[in-house]
Amino acid sequence: MTLYSAPDQALLHAAVEQVWGSMLFEAADPWPADVPADFETGLQAHIEIRGGWNGRLLLTCNSDVAAQIAAALLGMGPDETVDELDVHDAVGEVLNVVGGSVKGAIDGAMTLGLPGVRASASPPSSEESLVVSWRGSPVHVQIVPDAEGL
Amino acid sequence: MTIGHEAFTFVRELVRAESAIVLEPGKEYLVESRLVPLARQGGHKDVDAFVAELSTRRNPAAMRLVVEALTTNETSWFRDTDPFTALRQTVFPALAKTRSKREIRVWAAACSSGQEPYSILMTAQDTPELSGWKVDMLATDLSLEMLERARKGEYSQLEVNRGLPATTLVRHFERLGLGWRISPALAAQVQFRQLNLMRPFPAMGKFDVIFLRNVLIYFDLATKRDILRRVRQVLAPDGHLFLGAAEMTMGVDDAWERVPAGRSSVYRIREEQRTCVP
Amino acid sequence: MRALIVDDSRAMRRIVGRILVDAGFEILEAGDGQEALDVLAAQGGDLPVLACVDWNMPVMDGLTFITQVRKQVEWRSITLMMVTTESEQDRIVRALAAGAHEYLIKPFTGDALVEKLDLLGLLPTTVGDHS
Numbered sequence: 001m002t003l004y005s006a007p008d009q010a011l012l013h014a015a016v017e018q019v020w021g022s023m024l025f026e027a028a029d030p031w032p033a034d035v036p037a038d039f040e041t042g043l044q045a046h047i048e049i050r051g052g053w054n055g056r057l058l059l060t061c062n063s064d065v066a067a068q069i070a071a072a073l074l075g076m077g078p079d080e081t082v083d084e085l086d087v088h089d090a091v092g093e094v095l096n097v098v099g100g101s102v103k104g105a106i107d108g109a110m111t112l113g114l115p116g117v118r119a120s121a122s123p124p125s126s127e128e129s130l131v132v133s134w135r136g137s138p139v140h141v142q143i144v145p146d147a148e149g150l
Numbered sequence: 151m152t153i154g155h156e157a158f159t160f161v162r163e164l165v166r167a168e169s170a171i172v173l174e175p176g177k178e179y180l181v182e183s184r185l186v187p188l189a190r191q192g193g194h195k196d197v198d199a200f201v202a203e204l205s206t207r208r209n210p211a212a213m214r215l216v217v218e219a220l221t222t223n224e225t226s227w228f229r230d231t232d233p234f235t236a237l238r239q240t241v242f243p244a245l246a247k248t249r250s251k252r253e254i255r256v257w258a259a260a261c262s263s264g265q266e267p268y269s270i271l272m273t274a275q276d277t278p279e280l281s282g283w284k285v286d287m288l289a290t291d292l293s294l295e296m297l298e299r300a301r302k303g304e305y306s307q308l309e310v311n312r313g314l315p316a317t318t319l320v321r322h323f324e325r326l327g328l329g330w331r332i333s334p335a336l337a338a339q340v341q342f343r344q345l346n347l348m349r350p351f352p353a354m355g356k357f358d359v360i361f362l363r364n365v366l367i368y369f370d371l372a373t374k375r376d377i378l379r380r381v382r383q384v385l386a387p388d389g390h391l392f393l394g395a396a397e398m399t400m401g402v403d404d405a406w407e408r409v410p411a412g413r414s415s416v417y418r419i420r421e422e423q424r425t426c427v428p
Numbered sequence: 429m430r431a432l433i434v435d436d437s438r439a440m441r442r443i444v445g446r447i448l449v450d451a452g453f454e455i456l457e458a459g460d461g462q463e464a465l466d467v468l469a470a471q472g473g474d475l476p477v478l479a480c481v482d483w484n485m486p487v488m489d490g491l492t493f494i495t496q497v498r499k500q501v502e503w504r505s506i507t508l509m510m511v512t513t514e515s516e517q518d519r520i521v522r523a524l525a526a527g528a529h530e531y532l533i534k535p536f537t538g539d540a541l542v543e544k545l546d547l548l549g550l551l552p553t554t555v556g557d558h559s
């Protein structure tokens with residue numbers, strides 16, 4: 001297959017691995033199936049994809065994980081802290097690059113929206129999301145197709 | 151003492167991103183031993199300290215040294231640029247004047263994942279003097295895994311970002327999932343075969359251009375000398391040999407002379423040695 | 429030498445900025461295409477030699493910015509490089525047709541950006557060590 005007609009979890013995982021490996025210098029191993037992927041309160045980043053396939057990608061993680069992702073992206077040492085605005089911006093940019101990679105693998109003329117990030121306290125359902133491990137904590141990445149007829 | 155977990159992870163992901171080579175857990179010792187010289191050169195107390203600084207400073211030159219220390223397949227498109235400029239501006243035009251059959255033969259003798267032979271073919275297509283010519287391209291390597299990758303011609307986004315001008319990317323590649331694939335027309339022009347440079351070469355005729363780049367560095371002096379001597383036998387008397395930037399024939403096999411070509415240099419068989427070639 | 433980084437993500441501006449500083453550049457920043465045009469206009473004759481431009485941004489996107497820059501004769505000396513996650517073949521072709529000189533796809537590594545600078549002839553030779 002040269003190009004996809006819709007994103008699937010394998011494509012999403014490959015995109016996440018590529019972004020984490022090259023920009024965060026971390027592996028994105030799948031979360032072990034027998035461990036609950038706990039989520040309390042943290043951030044949710046979202047980005048829209050429009051065209052031959054329509055929907056959104058969501059990335060949800062705990063606040064401390066988000067701060068670590070931001071620090072890794074910016075290449076900051078363990079003692080430096082990243083302020084909240086920068087954490088939002090960094091996590092949004094990570095999803096933006098994942099979204100761009102996924103979108104580019106889908107056939108046809110497609111457009112990518114701008115990423116948005118907000119605080120979130122509702123745990124994403126693990127069945128529908130790809131859960132990858134960030135230094136031993138879960139990060140949820142979801143493909144959410146638009147509902148039929150919308 | 152071996153490298154810490156965090157440092158190992160950073161290095162593994164860096165190497166994977168830059169070269170698609172995966173350092174499995176258990177390779178900590180290898181990483182440690184290959185990076186000790188770099189850590190010392192940089193004045194760090196150990197490899198962990200060196201990697202910790204690397205992960206915060208992200209100095210591209212230092213990161214490249216780490217990747218090169220850990221991979222023996224490291225390659226890129228139009229590697230070092232200058233040799234390919236020399237091909238297009240000097241070597242190919244010179245050959246075009248002397249080859250009446252409108253055909254030239256090129257051998258990439260340690261082709262790794264294929265970037266080198268494909269870059270040579272793209273360069274030939276960009277050489278006006280060779281328009282309408284046939285380029286017979288043989289690409290060989292010791293590693294079957296690399297040959298398989300080269301034959302497939304599939305490259306990740308990260309690999310096509312490296313050294314490939316955007317105009318060349320859109321001209322010679324098409325999207326394939328997250329990555330890119332070389333155009334079938336270009337892939338069909340290369341013959342890939344396994345060949346161990348340490349062993350006698352099979353019968354393969356004479357070549358007008360040989361790329362033997364960034365591989366002699368892995369061999370001891372006697373092996374280098376033996377390989378260069380045998381390479382002379384498969385190079386046309388007026389042919390051109392390209393070596394890596396850190397490699398040379400001087401003091402190894404003095405039947406060669408170094409000739410400037412643009413900002414780069416090529417090696418040619420000395421005039422008085424040409425008659426001796428069987 | 430100065431470079432202008434146009435990206436709506438502060439994190440990305442910092443990442444690109446750090447690599448460019450290592451390569452010997454001084455940095456100007458803008459968060460969207462319009463702001464970048466304003467920054468250029470404010471420089472008078474002392475223009476940056478390079479602009480690294482994201483595609484998707486609020487207010488004015490990178491493709492429009494490049495098209496605008498190319499309309500100004502006095503800005504012709506600026507080398508334009510897209511640095512974006514937009515990665516389809518036709519996007520790259522469009523950006524090049526609009527006047528971009530190079531195109532770097534996100535995600536990228538620092539090395540890849542340095543190699544692009546080398547292709548554009550924007551590296552002092554000591555930095556682009558040919559090893």
Ligand SMILES: C[S@@+](CC[C@H](N)C(=O)[O-])C[C@H]1O[C@@H](n2cnc3c(N)ncnc32)[C@H](O)[C@@H]1O
Binds near residue numbers: 223291362
């Ligand atoms: C560093 S890469 C160089 C690739 C390319 N020539 C370049 O300059 O970018 C070295 C390559 O040499 C190959 N190699 C190592 N030992 C070899 C041998 N004895 N015979 C043939 N190839 C060998 C490796 O498999 C690897 O692909």
